[in-house]
Structures are given as C-alpha cells and as structure tokens.
Amino acid sequence: MIKEKIEFGGKTLSIESGKLAxxxxxSCIVQYGDTSLLVAVTASKGLDEDRGFFPLSVExxxxxxxxxxxxxxxxxxxxxxxxxxxxxxxxxxRPLRPLFEKGFNNETRVDIYVLSYDSENEADVLAALGxxxxxxxxxxxxxxxxxxxxxGRIEGExxxxxxxxxxxxxxxxxxxxxxxxxxxxxxxECDFITxxxxxxxxxxxxxxxxxxxxxxxxxxxxLNIVKREIPDKVINEDLVAAIDKIVSDDDIKKLNMPKxxxxxxxxxxxxxxxxxxxxxxxxxxxxxFIKSNIDDRISHDLRMAVIKENxxxxxxxxxxxxxxxIETSILPRAHGSATFTRGETQALxxxxxxxxxxxxxxDNIDGLTYKNHMLHYNFPSFSVGEARGKFSLSRRExxxxxxxxxxxxxxxxxxEDFPYTTRVVSEILESNGSSSMxxxxxxxxxxxxxGVPIKEPVAGVAMGLIKEGDDYAVLTDILGTEDHIGDMxxxxxxxxxxxxxxxxxxxxxxxxIAIMKDALAQAKDARIxxxxxxxxxxxxxxQKLSDFAPKIAxxxxxxxxxxxxxxPGGKNIKALAEKYECEINIDxxxxxxxxxQDQSLIDEVVAYVxxxxxxxxxxESYEGEVVKIMDFGAFVKLTPNKDGLLHISEIKxxxxxxxxxxxxxxxIIKVKLLKIxxxxxxxxxxxxx
Numbered sequence: 256m257i258k259e260k261i262e263f264g265g266k267t268l269s270i271e272s273g274k275l276a277x278x279x280x281x282s283c284i285v286q287y288g289d290t291s292l293l294v295a296v297t298a299s300k301g302l303d304e305d306r307g308f309f310p311l312s313v314e315x316x317x318x319x320x321x322x323x324x325x326x327x328x329x330x331x332x333x334x335x336x337x338x339x340x341x342x343x344x345x346x347x348x349r350p351l352r353p354l355f356e357k358g359f360n361n362e363t364r365v366d367i368y369v370l371s372y373d374s375e376n377e378a379d380v381l382a383a384l385g386x387x388x389x390x391x392x393x394x395x396x397x398x399x400x401x402x403x404x405x406x407g408r409i410e411g412e413x414x415x416x417x418x419x420x421x422x423x424x425x426x427x428x429x430x431x432x433x434x435x436x437x438x439x440x441x442x443x444e445c446d447f448i449t450x451x452x453x454x455x456x457x458x459x460x461x462x463x464x465x466x467x468x469x470x471x472x473x474x475x476x477x478l479n480i481v482k483r484e485i486p487d488k489v490i491n492e493d494l495v496a497a498i499d500k501i502v503s504d505d506d507i508k509k510l511n512m513p514k515x516x517x518x519x520x521x522x523x524x525x526x527x528x529x530x531x532x533x534x535x536x537x538x539x540x541x542x543x544f545i546k547s548n549i550d551d552r553i554s555h556d557l558r559m560a561v562i563k564e565n566x567x568x569x570x571x572x573x574x575x576x577x578x579x580x581i582e583t584s585i586l587p588r589a590h591g592s593a594t595f596t597r598g599e600t601q602a603l604x605x606x607x608x609x610x611x612x613x614x615x616x617x618d619n620i621d622g623l624t625y626k627n628h629m630l631h632y633n634f635p636s637f638s639v640g641e642a643r644g645k646f647s648l649s650r651r652e653x654x655x656x657x658x659x660x661x662x663x664x665x666x667x668x669x670x671e672d673f674p675y676t677t678r679v680v681s682e683i684l685e686s687n688g689s690s691s692m693x694x695x696x697x698x699x700x701x702x703x704x705x706g707v708p709i710k711e712p713v714a715g716v717a718m719g720l721i722k723e724g725d726d727y728a729v730l731t732d733i734l735g736t737e738d739h740i741g742d743m744x745x746x747x748x749x750x751x752x753x754x755x756x757x758x759x760x761x762x763x764x765x766x767x768i769a770i771m772k773d774a775l776a777q778a779k780d781a782r783i784x785x786x787x788x789x790x791x792x793x794x795x796x797x798q799k800l801s802d803f804a805p806k807i808a809x810x811x812x813x814x815x816x817x818x819x820x821x822x823p824g825g826k827n828i829k830a831l832a833e834k835y836e837c838e839i840n841i842d843x844x845x846x847x848x849x850x851x852q853d854q855s856l857i858d859e860v861v862a863y864v865x866x867x868x869x870x871x872x873x874x875e876s877y878e879g880e881v882v883k884i885m886d887f888g889a890f891v892k893l894t895p896n897k898d899g900l901l902h903i904s905e906i907k908x909x910x911x912x913x914x915x916x917x918x919x920x921x922x923i924i925k926v927k928l929l930k931i932x933x934x935x936x937x938x939x940x941x942x943x944x
Contacts, residue, residue: 259474263287263466264416266376270388270474281393285385287416289373294385298395299362302486307547309355313348313365315340315382321372322620337619341653343367343379347386349760350403350432350439356396358485363395372620375418380405383432388471394483398764401439402467403432406460413456415463419621429757431460435468438766440759444661447711447753450775457768494538498548501530507556513570516599516687516735517640523553554740561721561728568736569598576716576732576781581792583704590804591705593793595697597732597785599687601638604697605680606705608804610850611840613676627676628667632656632694638686639735655691656681659715662695662748662756663702666709673708674809674848688734689717695748695756700789703796705804713755714785715748718774722763729774731781747778751786807850808857810864814845819896820867835860866894873930876943881922889918891926891938899936901926906940 256273269286276282279295303310317340319326319333326333336344347365355363365386369378383403390397407417407425414421422428429443438457445453510523527549531542538545560566565573577598586592591606615626632655636643659681667677679701681694692715699712719733720743730737738744742763748756759766800806812820820841821828832839837851837860849860871877871893879891879899888902901918903911911917918924926938 257474257477259470261466261470263463263470264414266416268467268470270385270471272388272392272474279389279393280395281389281391283385283388283392284370285381285388286371287381288376289371290369290376290378290381291371292378292381292385293368293370294382294389295366296386296389296393296395297364297366298393301361303360303362305360305543309352309360310362311348311352311355311365312363313344313351313367313386315343315347315367315369315379317369317372317378317620319620321369322374322622324620324622327618327623337617338653338657339379339619341650342657343382345650345654346379346403346430346432346440346442347383349442350383350401351386351390351397351399353439353762353764354398354401354434356398356485358488359396359483361395365389369620374621375420376416377405377419380416380430384467384471388474391471391475392478392480394481396482396485399434400468400471401432401434402464402471403430403440404460404463404467405430406443406456408456413459415460427456429456429460431457431464433461433464434764435465437764438759438768438771439761442758444664444756445754446665447750447755449753450772450779453754453757453775454768454772457771491538491541491544494534494541494544495548497534497537498530498545501533502549502552504556507552510553511557511560511568513566513568515569519568519736523550557736557740558721558723561730562723562726565728567730568734573728574731574777574780576784579785579788581700581789583700583793588803590801591701591703591707591797593697593700593704594684595693595700595789596685597689597693597696598734599685600690600693601683601685602690602693602697603682603684604694604701605682606698606701606707607678607680608705608707608800609676609678610805610807610838611674611676611848612838613678627670628660628664628679629677630656630660630663630679630681630694630698632659632681632683632691634683634686634690638683638690655694658691658746658748658756658758659694659698662715663698663709663713665755666699666711666713666750668708668710671809674807675707675805677702677705677707686735688732688738689715689746691715692717692746692748696785696789700793703793706797706800708796711750711752712786712789713748713750714782714789715746715756716778716781716785718745718747718778718781719743720745720761720766720770720774722770727770729770729777731777743774745774745778747775747782749782751783805850805852806854806857807848808861810847810849810861812841812845812847812864812867814843816867816896817841817843817845820864831860831863863895867896869894871897871928871931871936873928876925876927878923878925879938881918881920881924884914884918884920886914889914891924893926893928893936893938897936899926899928899938901938901940905929905938905942908941908944 258271260269272283276295280297282295367382380403387400406429408427426446432440580596583593589605590608617624679698683690695715719730719737719741721728722742743761745759835856841847877893879893882892883890890898927942929937
C-alpha cells in the first residue's frame with residue numbers, strides 16, 4: 256500500500272494504491288484538491304490472437320454523488336455516457352494505445368470513476384495520470400509512463416491545470432499528453448493563436464509532464480512489478496519464402512500506382528485473394544499471416560515512395576491539397592446549406608436557426624447548463640461504400656463532431672449580436688481522409704449561407720507523417736490510406752489570422768517539437784489555400800436570412816416589472832405569445848427575446864415590451880387603449896402596467912352627455928398627460944384639439 260504526494264500547479268496532487276479495487280491488475284486513487292477518481296486496469300488472462308487492432312476499452316464515468324447531486328430524469332441513476340464522458344475517455348485512450356507492447360493482444364480495460372468533484376479541479380486530465388500509474392504497477396506489458404496536463408492562458412500567462420473558474424478567462428484550452436521525451440497527443444481550442452504560440456505551449460506543458468512522470472516512477476519504486484511475458488512470434492520462414500516467390504516488387508509497384516480509392520482497394524484485395532488461392536492448400540492455417548504480410552509489403556513500399564520520391568498514393572506531392580468543390584444553398588427549405596467536397600471526401604452541412612427554447616440542456620455533475628450552439632456529425636456506412644447497420648451514435652462521431660464544433664466556436668457571433676440558437680448538422684456522404692476537417696469547412700459555409708454573422712471564416716486540414724529512422728515526410732490533406740499506414744494524424748483548424756483548434760494522435764512512441772514545427776507551417780499554407788477556395792464560392796455571409804428562418808428581435812423590460820409581465824403561472828406571457836404567434840423568452844436581467852415568422856407581429860410585441868420602460872412626463876402626448884368606460888369618464892392604458900383617467904369633461908370641447916357616444920373599449924386614442932398626482936394619471940383628449 257503506497258501513497259505519494261507532490262505540489263503541482265499550486266495544489267497538492269496525490270496517488271494512492273493498494274487500498275481499493277485490489278483484484279484489478281492495477282489500480283489507484285488520484286486526488287487533486289477535493290477532486291478524486293479511481294482508476295482500475297484489467298486484462299484478460301492467457302494468450303489472445305491478433306485481431307488486427309489492439310482491443311483496448313477506456314470508460315470514464317462521472318458519478319453524480321461526486322458533486323453531491325442526484326441525476327435528473329425518471330430513473331435517478333447514471334445512464335449512458337454523456338458527450339463529455341465520451342470525450343474524456345478518448346483523451347485517455349489515445350496516448351495510452353501506442354505504448355502497449357507489440358504482440359500483446361489481450362482484451363484490456365481501463366475503468367475510471369470520478370468519486371469526488373470540487374467543481375474547480377477537472378478530473379478529465381487526471382484520468383490519464385491514474386491510468387498510466389495503474390498500468391505501470393500492473394502485470395500488463397506497457398511502455399509508459401505518460402502524463403496529461405491542461406494548459407490555460409490567463410491575462411497572457413500560461414498556467415498548468417488552471418481551475419474551472421480560471422479557464423473562463425483563458426483564451427486557450429489545450430490538453431497535452433506525453434512521455435519523458437516526446438509528445439503523444441494534443442487536443443484543444445484556441446482564440447486564433449499563432450503557430451509560434453502553440454509551439455511555446457507544447458514546450459511549456461512538456462516540463463510539467465516530465466514532473467508527473469518522475470512522480471510516478473518514484474511512487475512505483477517500492478513495488479516489485481512483474482510484467483507478463485509475451486512469447487516471441489514464431490515466423491514460418493518457409494511460408495515467407497513461398498510468399499516471396501509469388502509477390503514481386505514489380506507487382507507491389509503496380510498496386511501502388513496512383514488511382515482512386517475504390518480501384519486501389521479493389522486491386523489490392525483481388526491480388527491478395529489470388530496469392531492466398533495459390534498458398535491455401537499448403538498453408539491452410541496461415542491465411543491471416545499471408546494477408547498481413549502482403550499488406551505490410553504494400554504499405555512499406557508506399558511509405559518509401561513518399562520519403563524517397565515525394566510521391567503519394569494518389570500521385571500528389573507531400574504539400575498539395577486535393578481538388579475542392581463547393582456549392583451553397585442546395586436545400587430550398589433549409590435555413591443554410593452547403594456541400595464541401597475535397598477529393599473523395601464530401602460533407603453536406605445544414606444550419607438551422609432557432610430560439611431560446613431550442614437550447615440544449617445538459618445535466619452533469621456541474622449542474623444544469625445550457626448550450627445555444629450545437630454541431631452534430633453523422634458518418635453513415637455508405638460514405639465508405641459499406642453496408643452496415645447503425646444502432647447508436649459512435650464515439651468516433653462524438654469526437655469528430657466535438658472537434659469541428661470547437662474549431663468554429665471562436666468565430667461565432669455573441670448572443671447579443673445574433674440571438675439565435677444554431678444547430679449545424681454534418682452528413683458525411685463520402686469519406687477518404689479527414690471528414691472532420693471537411694465538416695469544419697462545410698459548417699462555416701453553411702452558417703454563412705444561413706446569414707450567421709461569423710467573425711471570420713475558418714478552415715481545417717488534416718496532416719500526416721511518414722517517418723523511417725531520421726527521415727520523415729509531412730503530408731498535407733491525407734487520404735484514408737495514408738492515415739492507415741502513416742505515423743500521425745494531425746488536424747489543424749483556424750483562420751488566416753491563427754489557430755482555433757488542434758488535435759494530434761500518433762502511432763509511434765512520440766513526436767519531436769521539430770517535426771511539429773514543420774507540420775504546423777505546412778498546415779498553415781494548406782489552410783490558407785482552402786480558405787481562399789471557400790471565399791471564392793461565398794465571399795461573405797448572406798445579409799438576409801432565409802424566408803423560412805424564424806425572425807428574432809430583442810428588447811428589455813425593467814426587472815421590477817418581470818413578474819407582472821409574465822403573470823401568475825405564466826398567464827400573461829402565454830397569452831401574448833398566442834396572440835402574436837411568437838415565442839417570448841425573458842431572462843432575470845430583463846432582457847427579452849421575441850422569435851416568430853411574421854416580422855410585423857414581432858414588431859408589435861417589441862413595441863408592447865418597450866412600453867414597460869416608457870417614462871411618462873406631464874405635458875407629453877401618448878397613444879393608449881381604452882380599457883374601461885365609466886359614467887364619469889374612461890380608463891386608458893398608456894403602458895402595460897399604467898392606466899390613466901380620461902374624465903368626461905376632457906373628451907371634447909363641447910359638453911359630452913355620455914362617454915359611450917364617443918368611445919368604446921378597445922379604441923386606440925391619442926391623449927395628453929395633464930398631471931401625475933400620487934401615481935394617478937390625468938389625461939385629456941380636449942387638450943390636443
């Protein structure tokens with residue numbers, strides 16, 4: 256049983272192991288401030304066959320009791336993972352995955368439970384630390400440790416793991432994972448920062464990552480850790496020789512000639528099937544090895560062609576962006592729509608505008624929060640030519656949608672400037688490389704088409720890496736093939752001014768700052784090229800909203816009058832909304848938003864609301880509605896909460912016998928305010944004659 260502490264980021268960070276979840280392969284409690292979480296790692300026993308991928312599952316869950324809350328809804332228990340929990344799971348999964356020993360194929364799980372939450376120190380970045388330490392002290396073969404930190408910039412100063420309240424003032428929110436000598440993963444959003452700023456952030460964060468790695472190593476010294484042995488893979492040399500006789504270098508070169516995705520994969524599948532048919536009689540139990548062996552040869556040849564010849568799978572050089580085609584306003588009833596096609600990747604993106612009631616309510620351990628901009632990403636199987644059923648939203652769809660949403664977030668107008676709720680949906684219709692970045696470009700075009708007054712256009716591009724020894728090549732606008740055979744997937748989004756979002760995953764042990772610098776410079780050139788193509792198609796956002804989009808207006812009402820405006824049980828505001836066929840929302844500060852389809856009706860509601868703020872001055876003339884008639888005169892409503900008396904003697908210059916002969920309830924008349932006596936208003940029509 257061990258417990259170690261360190262001062263980190265101005266707070267005490269502790270790791271404790273040997274107390275809870277002792278039957279797991281490895282487990283620990285991580286505590287930072289009053290936020291603590293349990294991490295347990297397990298792996299199946301025995302030896303599992305290679306499935307073509309490493310079967311790692313990471314599950315991050317936030318328990319509502321951690322913050323002293325009871326979940327909403329009918330069932331009152333934590334249900335499926337929220338979007339935030341899915342994203343936190345991915346943050347931990349991605350830096351862990353490349354470091355598992357090759358040849359270890361056992362089903363492996365990392366379970367993370369947030370047990371206590373102080374509403375200031377966020378648990379998502381602590382999860383990777385706990386997973387790293389639990390794997391270190393387990394019997395699971397793994398080449399860690401790693402550490403993850405969040406970087407904020409408050410008033411120009413970089414800070415590691417700032418509190419939640421400090422992050423509200425930060426212009427960056429970047430999560431960095433790494434080993435002692437390299438960067439493993441980057442994920443974050445920024446407010447149009449420069450490439451130089453980003454590199455400084457990486458270098459700054461890596462120092463703290465090293466502190467946490469040293470901390471883990473020191474904490475584990477007291478334990479006698481014995482890792483599982485992975486048996487050496489026995490290679491059938493006779494089979495390899497047999498494959499060599501069938502598969503020639505010329506065949507591989509022909510397979511790697513530039514061609515479209517369908518032809519490329521079709522030719523490779525046909526070739527491998529032919530090779531297997533010649534060998535399956537003699538080697539019936541080694542068909543999987545034959546396929547992977549030929550696949551590896553094709554991939555290696557393609558990698559060497561990139562490094563040695565600057566020649567890629569589709570014939571491009573390393574810096575060229577594929578052909579871009581853009582079309583806007585393609586859906587007649589949608590508020591805004593666009594297709595963005597780059598090579599064989601195509602996104603149809605649609606923007607819908609709504610009101611305050613269309614905001615998304617989120618129920619999590621932070622409490623109820625509301626979100627007025629949503630971006631949803633869908634990836635159907637037909638986009639890659641497959642026929643698969645879809646039963647739920649995949650984690651990949653959540654991650655890609657969130658990346659695109661954060662990419663365009665800093666370009667959105669404030670609610671005061673554009674008081675709409677916006678929902679952007681990206682339907683991926685074709686995919687061969689970086690559909691998430693196509694979503695970024697399509698989303699901006701779709702919102703511009705809808706008339707959303709964005710601050711500046713944003714584009715995104717996916718970069719790749721081929722690294723052999725000290726030689727490497729950075730690839731612009733990668734294909735699916737290059738993502739598969741390459742060593743890095745590096746997505747950068749931003750405007751011509753700077754970066755708004757970034758995401759990097761690698762398959763090798765780490766990445767140097769020098770390579771990152773080259774990738775950022777190359778990504779900037781590509782981003783500017785894509786932005787130029789976007790602006791050719793749509794130079795600026797449309798000045799007029801779609802005829803089918805709801806109209807919106809804003810006004811304010813004195814805080815003291817809010818209760819009266821709403822009425823008992825919302826009676827007054829509901830009646831007003833029904834009368835004028837609109838949606839009316841009022842905030843605690845008195846700001847009022849009116850949304851509807853008929854602009855003239857909205858204008859009438861605005862005029863009605865503004866009357867609450869009307870300052871009545873004796874001697875001035877006002878328009879009002881006759882609401883009640885008495886023998887001695889009529890009561891006229893000047894504002895929704897102020898009536899005045901129009902005495903019978905003030906209706907005409909001549910004598911009036913009966914008020915009903917001249918006025919009736921509902922008449923709109925013009926009167927002069929004679930005086931205000933102890934809050935009572937005296938009115939006159941006669942004074943205006």
